[in-house]
Amino acid sequence: MQAKAIAENETNFMAIDTPAHIIIIGAGPIGLETALYSRYLGYQVTLIEKDEVCQHVLRWQHISMFSRFGDNSSTLGRAAIAGQSPEHPLDALDQLQTGAQWFKNYLEPLSHTDLIVDHIRTNTKVLSVSRSWLIKTDLADRQSRVADSFRVLIQDGNQETVITADIVIDTSGVLGQPNPIGAGGGTAIGENNCHQQFHRLSPTAEQAATLTNQRILVVGSGHTAAHTLVNLTQARSTADATITWITRNSNQLGIATIANDPLSTRRDLVQQANQTVASKQVTRIAGTIIHRITQQDAGTFEVELHQQDDGENDGRQITLVVDQVFAHTGFQPDNSIFRELQVHLCYATEGPIKLAAKLLDHGPEDCLDQSPLSATDLINPEPNFYVLGVKSYGRNSNFLFSVGLQQITQLFQIIGDRKDLDLYATFK
Numbered sequence: 001m002q003a004k005a006i007a008e009n010e011t012n013f014m015a016i017d018t019p020a021h022i023i024i025i026g027a028g029p030i031g032l033e034t035a036l037y038s039r040y041l042g043y044q045v046t047l048i049e050k051d052e053v054c055q056h057v058l059r060w061q062h063i064s065m066f067s068r069f070g071d072n073s074s075t076l077g078r079a080a081i082a083g084q085s086p087e088h089p090l091d092a093l094d095q096l097q098t099g100a101q102w103f104k105n106y107l108e109p110l111s112h113t114d115l116i117v118d119h120i121r122t123n124t125k126v127l128s129v130s131r132s133w134l135i136k137t138d139l140a141d142r143q144s145r146v147a148d149s150f151r152v153l154i155q156d157g158n159q160e161t162v163i164t165a166d167i168v169i170d171t172s173g174v175l176g177q178p179n180p181i182g183a184g185g186g187t188a189i190g191e192n193n194c195h196q197q198f199h200r201l202s203p204t205a206e207q208a209a210t211l212t213n214q215r216i217l218v219v220g221s222g223h224t225a226a227h228t229l230v231n232l233t234q235a236r237s238t239a240d241a242t243i244t245w246i247t248r249n250s251n252q253l254g255i256a257t258i259a260n261d262p263l264s265t266r267r268d269l270v271q272q273a274n275q276t277v278a279s280k281q282v283t284r285i286a287g288t289i290i291h292r293i294t295q296q297d298a299g300t301f302e303v304e305l306h307q308q309d310d311g312e313n314d315g316r317q318i319t320l321v322v323d324q325v326f327a328h329t330g331f332q333p334d335n336s337i338f339r340e341l342q343v344h345l346c347y348a349t350e351g352p353i354k355l356a357a358k359l360l361d362h363g364p365e366d367c368l369d370q371s372p373l374s375a376t377d378l379i380n381p382e383p384n385f386y387v388l389g390v391k392s393y394g395r396n397s398n399f400l401f402s403v404g405l406q407q408i409t410q411l412f413q414i415i416g417d418r419k420d421l422d423l424y425a426t427f428k
């Protein structure tokens, strides 16, 4: 245990002084920001990334972000980049970026800044996190669990090793674990044999243009489905595809619109996606679930759909044969890495319960209109283990980078036991 001092404050959580060792799992945007904040405060940090830095963002790099650069970067991060590379031109704060521009202009330079560059271990996967001695079912007091350091099993190539830490922060995101496409959110019959062939994110314009004469199935009614519909139909002059879009909801518009949406990129996207049906470029089958999917010898998919009996139609069964499946049913957190810790997860979202309860309480609101979160929402029964970033929201897709910055500020108010600590305000 490297902490110089441990103090239990009035809210019954543990504060740890520098130079405690913090392990951060996942060098995505929030992992990088958390590492920078920790290093600035003097903590020892190991940031472990299973691929290269910000691999998840690079998977959707062709997508235009809804929020502006000022909301997708921190004052501390911008100051660190400016200090390190004064010649690097950061975009204007009101600039709308694609994922690729966000990465090139901000995230990649951020990962090269002095304070964190030597603390990132790429191509190293965290396999599990436990305590070094106590097991999950040991109902020891908090002080005993705190005194027993975390044991983090990592894999670098074929090599497995263990590193220990006083604090573990899981920022490993959700994109690694897509939801199944079957009825009730479960796995469709046959899905396990062919899900590797599904496309989970929207195609680039170039990819869409290669789908000439293809029969394409798009599943889901979120913004990723919207991007896919728009990208596919915009490429139709060169790719004469047949596009079928199925949604579980039977609303008149497949993608829900937000009244007076202040985010112009999102507003336009939703409008364009719904318009693809109105203009008959896309055939929508609403109120439908997938019962079975079978990959045939030719590589095509036979898909058995069941349509809801809603009084208007009689719950028919439909069989389609398609060449491509764009499966946009969302993602879920991989909580198996910390299953040996005492973490109470939400029955609905699988995010840590305190934060999830706050989010559920507030309803399925627009991501811009979230109830204020507090530091105590981040605390788990397992002391000094935290989940931040998009993974902290579990299956709730309302997470925004700006929420992650708020979480980082609140987390270090807990860890540093300083309610007024806010480096982002200091750097304004």
Ligand SMILES: Cc1cc2nc3c(=O)[nH]c(=O)nc-3n(C[C@H](O)[C@H](O)[C@H](O)COP(=O)(O)OP(=O)(O)OC[C@H]3O[C@@H](n4cnc5c(N)ncnc54)[C@H](O)[C@@H]3O)c2cc1C
Binding pocket: 025, 026, 027, 028, 029, 030, 031, 048, 049, 050, 051, 052, 053, 054, 055, 056, 057, 060, 063, 064, 065, 066, 067, 072, 124, 125, 126, 127, 171, 172, 173, 174, 175, 176, 224, 337, 388, 389, 390, 391, 399, 400, 401, 402, 404
């Ligand atoms: C298409 C799309 C558009 C979006 N647009 C916006 C937007 O406009 N504005 C906004 O605020 N947010 C947007 N988001 C949300 C966005 O994902 C987050 O704001 C941000 O990327 C979250 O960062 P993160 O660090 O929490 O997670 P991630 O970006 O998912 O990073 C997690 C990292 O952890 C690594 N990892 C995973 N498992 C392990 C392991 N076992 N060991 C080690 N490393 C591991 C991954 O490789 C990855 O690098 C968008 C998301 C998508 C998918």
